Each structure stands twice: as structure tokens, then as C-alpha cells.
Amino acid sequence: MAMGGAMDGCGRCMKMSLVAINVLTFVGGLCAFAIGLWIWVSRSFASTLLNNNMYIGSVGVVVAMGAATMILSFLGCCGAAKEVKCMLLTYYILVFIIFVVMLVGGILLFVFREKVVGTLEREMYAAIPGYGARPEYTRAWDETQAKLQCCGVMSYKDWNDNIPESCCVEVYPGKRQECTYAPNPTTMYMEGCHTRTVRLLREDAVYVGAVAVVLALVMVRHV
Numbered sequence: 001m002a003m004g005g006a007m008d009g010c011g012r013c014m015k016m017s018l019v020a021i022n023v024l025t026f027v028g029g030l031c032a033f034a035i036g037l038w039i040w041v042s043r044s045f046a047s048t049l050l051n052n053n054m055y056i057g058s059v060g061v062v063v064a065m066g067a068a069t070m071i072l073s074f075l076g077c078c079g080a081a082k083e084v085k086c087m088l089l090t091y092y093i094l095v096f097i098i099f100v101v102m103l104v105g106g107i108l109l110f111v112f113r114e115k116v117v118g119t120l121e122r123e124m125y126a127a128i129p130g131y132g133a134r135p136e137y138t139r140a141w142d143e144t145q146a147k148l149q150c151c152g153v154m155s156y157k158d159w160n161d162n163i164p165e166s167c168c169v170e171v172y173p174g175k176r177q178e179c180t181y182a183p184n185p186t187t188m189y190m191e192g193c194h195t196r197t198v199r200l201l202r203e204d205a206v207y208v209g210a211v212a213v214v215l216a217l218v219m220v221r222h223v
Contacts, residue, residue: 022076028215029069032102035211036063039204048140049127049197050116059204061105062212068098069215099216106212110205117198124153124194131164142166148200150193156183158192 036059076091130137142164145151151167152158159167167188168179179187 019077022073025076025215026070026073028211029066029073031066032062032208032211032215033066033070036060036066036208039208048136049124049144049193050120059208061101061108062208065098065102065105065212066215068094069102072098102212103216106209106216110209117201120197120201121153121194124197125158128153128158132162144193144197145189146170148193148196149189150191150196151189152192153194154192156188156190163188 040059040063072091072094076095127137127141131141132138143166145164145166149169151163156163156167163180163183165176165180168176169187169189170176177187183190
């Protein structure tokens with residue numbers, strides 16, 4: 001009887017441990033999904049200027065795997081609570097698959113970040129002639145300059161005599177300083193967009209990539 005009670009206690013302990021691990025994994029998946037989705041949506045304004053789908057694609061992988069992790073963690077909790085062996089076996093197989101994809105997605109995010117940074121200056125200069133001629137480039141430049149408070153690639157001089165209004169300092173929503181005739185720091189954003197975009201990409205890659213790698217390592221601990 002004592003041995004049976006001990007085994008029952010051990011079984012309950014393992015069950016509770018598995019449930020706790022799945023709750024932790026669910027929270028990690030939620031973080032990966034939320035941060036990845038936030039970056040996907042909030043940074044979409046610069047995607048046209050990046051002209052590189054690999055970086056955005058790797059963020060998409062993390063978002064998708066974050067959502068899959070949350071669903072899988074819920075199923076894992078159900079399988080552990082009900083002790084359904086078939087469900088638990090399927091759970092462990094899927095955990096391993098998601099672990100691999102999440103780890104690869106996190107690593108690729110760091111890799112593609114440097115690839116994008118290495119070609120960003122060239123791509124941004126190539127996009128300047130499209131301003132005013134192609135709506136997607138016009139919108140991308142205006143949103144990038146307004147949100148990052150920058151102008152041109154390295155400076156406003158990249159625009160020659162065709163400085164966009166989005167380079168002018170915003171006084172209040174919908175109203176900007178007149179800056180095209182006499183550019184100065186009080187009326188115009190003087191820093192180039194290349195520097196600020198690089199800083200943004202590196203920060204985003206650190207956030208999403210780190211969450212993806214840490215979550216992958218947490219998942220593999222109970223495979």
C-alpha cells in the first residue's frame with residue numbers, strides 16, 4: 001500500500017510538473033507571438049525600402065511558431081491532465097518539430113539582419129528615384145521619415161532640390177514646419193534614415209531572435 005501510494009504521489013507530481021512546464025511554454029509562445037506580430041505590423045512601413053523578404057519572412061516564422069506553441073501547450077496540458085498516451089506522444093513529436101523550426105527561425109533572424117543591414121544603403125538609394133513616381137516608394141519614404149524622424153539615406157542632401165515634406169519637423173498632427181527652402185535643425189530632421197533604420201533592425205532582431213531561441217531551449221528541455 002505504501003509503495004502504491006508513493007507511486008501515485010510520484011505520478012501526480014509528474015503530472016503537475018508537465019502541466020506547469022506547458023503553462024510556462026504557453027507564456028513563452030505568447031511572448032514570441034506578440035513581439036513578432038508587433039514588429040511585423042509596426043515595422044511594415046520600411047519593408048519596401050528593405051527590398052528583402054528574408055528578414056520579414058524569418059519574423060513570420062517566429063510569429064507562426066509562437067501561435068503553434070500556444071496551441072500545442074494547451075493540448076499538452078489536456079493530455080497531461082487526462083493522461084491520454086496517444087495525445088502525449090503526438091505532443092512530444094510536435095514539440096520537437098516546433099523546437100527545430102523555432103530555433104532555426106531565431107538564428108536566421110540574426111543572420112538575415114546582418115544581410116539586410118549590409119545591403120540597406122544601396123537599396124535605399126535605389127528607392128529614391130521612385131519617390132513621387134511609384135506610390136509604394138512614396139508611401140514607404142514618407143512613413144519612414146515621419147516615424148523615424150529622419151531624412152534621406154545619409155542626410156537631406158540625398159534629395160537634392162526635391163526634399164519631401166515628410167522631412168520637415170512636425171509641429172502637431174497634420175502640420176509641419178516649412179523646411180524645404182532653408183534646411184536647419186529646428187525645421188528639418190537632419191539625421192539620415194539609414195542610421196536609424198539599422199538601429200531599429202538590430203534592436204528588433206535581438207528581441208525576436210532572443211525570445212525564439214530561449215523558447216526553443218525551454219521546449220527541448222521536456223522533449
